[in-house]
Amino acid sequence: MIKMTRIDYRLLHGQVAFAWSNFISADCILIANDSVVNDAMRKATLRLAKPNGCKLIFKNIEDSLKALNSDVTDKYHLFIIVENIVDAKRLVQGCNKIKELNLGLSKKTVGSKRISSSIYINEEEESDIRTMCKKGVQIFAQQGPTDKKIIMNDAIERM
Amino acid sequence: MIKYILVSHGKLASGMKSMLEVILGKRDDIVAIDAYIDDFDFEKSIQNIINHSDLNKDKLIFVSDLLGGSVNNYLLNYLSTKNIYIITGMNSSLLLTLLTSSKDKNIKQIISQSINASKDSIMDCSDLDLNQAKDDIF
Numbered sequence: 001m002i003k004m005t006r007i008d009y010r011l012l013h014g015q016v017a018f019a020w021s022n023f024i025s026a027d028c029i030l031i032a033n034d035s036v037v038n039d040a041m042r043k044a045t046l047r048l049a050k051p052n053g054c055k056l057i058f059k060n061i062e063d064s065l066k067a068l069n070s071d072v073t074d075k076y077h078l079f080i081i082v083e084n085i086v087d088a089k090r091l092v093q094g095c096n097k098i099k100e101l102n103l104g105l106s107k108k109t110v111g112s113k114r115i116s117s118s119i120y121i122n123e124e125e126e127s128d129i130r131t132m133c134k135k136g137v138q139i140f141a142q143q144g145p146t147d148k149k150i151i152m153n154d155a156i157e158r159m
Numbered sequence: 160m161i162k163y164i165l166v167s168h169g170k171l172a173s174g175m176k177s178m179l180e181v182i183l184g185k186r187d188d189i190v191a192i193d194a195y196i197d198d199f200d201f202e203k204s205i206q207n208i209i210n211h212s213d214l215n216k217d218k219l220i221f222v223s224d225l226l227g228g229s230v231n232n233y234l235l236n237y238l239s240t241k242n243i244y245i246i247t248g249m250n251s252s253l254l255l256t257l258l259t260s261s262k263d264k265n266i267k268q269i270i271s272q273s274i275n276a277s278k279d280s281i282m283d284c285s286d287l288d289l290n291q292a293k294d295d296i297f
Contacts, residue, residue, distance in 0.1 A: 052272075057296065144182075
């Protein structure tokens, strides 16, 4: 069962490892990312943040979709983390089980605009978010579990 | 209700509280007492907290900075008081584990798990073998 899918450019860090995974009672974290899976150093550092009693799995987007669309992930309280909006869109398009998407942290880049306290998007990402909205995914901004959950779908449609 | 009282020489306690709130969000169950930075008597602050708690149902977990230090030595006066727990050797990993452990578990168990997690979190990073770890699978 997917408990949460989150966009966070830092992937697994203190706030995610301690606050979020505890808040949603995750027992398995999937880092869905095409480059991390082949980067031993980055995987090793992310592994240091792995919460006790929680699995940490690295897969590229394609293999993540294969796993999500089979039944192997069903027995877990699964917490999926992607690095950016494009990767989130690829997951959403390839898997109907993702009904909600948490906008956690995205980096400010040249030409990006701020749509919530910790989320900046460029034009391409705006269109990706729109695509996910159209598919019926509930998109919410919330950095930490004690922050207010702000549902963004209406605002995105008006943008 | 469980209350966590951080007590330190200088501003470690309030600094730790600030760290915890960055990661966990605002918490009203954490009190920080910074001792010896002004004329304020930290012993009185501790007595106040204890006097204002109902130790028949509330639990107070004190975390101090230094074994053998005067702050922890003072806390030891309460060692046999019901529902008061005293931990020393304050660090981030200890506090994060303590504060995020399931409230359903036995407190002694949570404390011992948190201490073990914090011991494991202290390491010389130059000794880390980054290539050795095996990947988990579904």
